[in-house]
Amino acid sequence: MEAPVLTLASASPRRRRLLAWLGVPFDVAATDTAEDLTSPLRNAPSVLARSLAADKARAALGRGVAEGALVTCDTIVVLDRAVLGKPADEQEAARMLRALSGRTHQVITGVAIVSPGQREPVTFAVTTTVEMRTLDEDAIAAWIAKGEALGCAGAYNIEHHLASVTVDECYQNVAGLPLCHLYQRLERIGIEGLTQPVGACDTACARTCVLGPRACVTPGL
Numbered sequence: 258m259e260a261p262v263l264t265l266a267s268a269s270p271r272r273r274r275l276l277a278w279l280g281v282p283f284d285v286a287a288t289d290t291a292e293d294l295t296s297p298l299r300n301a302p303s304v305l306a307r308s309l310a311a312d313k314a315r316a317a318l319g320r321g322v323a324e325g326a327l328v329t330c331d332t333i334v335v336l337d338r339a340v341l342g343k344p345a346d347e348q349e350a351a352r353m354l355r356a357l358s359g360r361t362h363q364v365i366t367g368v369a370i371v372s373p374g375q376r377e378p379v380t381f382a383v384t385t386t387v388e389m390r391t392l393d394e395d396a397i398a399a400w401i402a403k404g405e406a407l408g409c410a411g412a413y414n415i416e417h418h419l420a421s422v423t424v425d426e427c428y429q430n431v432a433g434l435p436l437c438h439l440y441q442r443l444e445r446i447g448i449e450g451l452t453q454p455v456g457a458c459d460t461a462c463a464r465t466c467v468l469g470p471r472a473c474v475t476p477g478l
Contacts, residue, residue, distance in 0.1 A: 262325040262448055266317040267433075269408075271416070272330060275434045279443070280452030286322035288313045288329065292342055299340045306333050306367030307380035314369035314378035326448055327371040329378070332433045334411030336362040341411045347401050350412035354400070357411060357420075359391035364411070364431045368439060372446045381442065381477075383435035385427050389413070389420045425467040429458060437472035445476065 261284040265276050268287035276283055290312050298305035309331035317327055334341040336356060344350035364385045369378035392400075400419065406412040413419045415431040422428050429436045436454045444451055455469040472478050 260324070262450070263443070264317070264322060264324050264327050266313055266322060266327060266329045269330075269433055271414075271432050272434045275429055275432065275436050275454075276328070278436060278452065278454040278457040279440060281448065281450045284324050286317060286320075288317045288320070288322070290316045292331065294333070294340050294342050302333060302335045302340055302363070302365050303367070303382040303384060305340065306331055306365045306382045307369070308367070309333075310367035310369035311378045311380050314371050318371060318376060326373055326443065326446065327369075327378075328439065328443075329369045330366055330434060332364060332366045332410045332431075334362055334364055336360065336411075343410055344407055344412045347406070350401050350406040351397055353412040354392055354397045354406075357389040357392075357413070358397075359389060361386060361388050362411070363387070366430050366433060366435055368435065368442075370439075370442060370446070379442075381438065383427055383430045383438050385422055385430040387415070387420045387422055387426075387431055390418075392419070424464055427468055427472070428462055428464075428466070429454075435472075437469040438478065441473050441476065441478075 261282045263283035266286050266288040310329050313329035341353055364387050365382055367382045369380045371378045405414055427435050453473050459465055
């Protein structure tokens with residue numbers, strides 16, 4: 258078995274599945290850290306997302322879980338300048354979905370990367386504009402009954418077609434991992450053997466992404 262060149266510190270099965278599209282062996286180590294969405298950083302949501310991801314990276318390093326490069330992520334939803342994380346219960350999930358219904362909002366994923374041999378994370382954040390379907394009470398109840406809402410920022414998972422993005426926005430960022438942006442940064446720090454994820458993403462989403470090819474090669478896009 259090939260030695261992992263990455264460690265993904267995340268319990269999210271979606272992030273694990275997406276990271277596999279990069280084509281390199283990786284290890285997984287879940288990290289549990291408190292997400293303080295009441296921090297003053299909530300007034301700068303992208304900074305907040307980066308800070309939360311960095312906190313996870315430092316926690317993972319403290320537990321000695323990293324092999325190769327370390328990757329951690331945190332996703333938040335922003336609606337009318339209010340920051341939404343994961344709902345605490347089904348009632349809060351329903352309130353979030355009612356607020357998001359038929360509305361445009363932003364999903365921000367902060368990513369922290371610790372290069373091999375380093376101890377301090379480098380962070381970036383990607384913002385995606387998302388259009389939520391209009392959801393009636395039956396649709397909200399049906400989605401919550403699936404049992405996934407409490408594990409999702411904003412109480413929804415885009416892969417279940419509750420929301421949509423345009424082809425010049427990062428779909429997988431809403432799923433929790435801005436994969437093309439991550440690819441570019443991992444390649445830049447010298448991770449070898451990476452596969453560009455654009456083709457796999459286009460196939461999975463049945464669309465042709467405009468942003469992905471540029472994000473794979475353009476620093477800071």
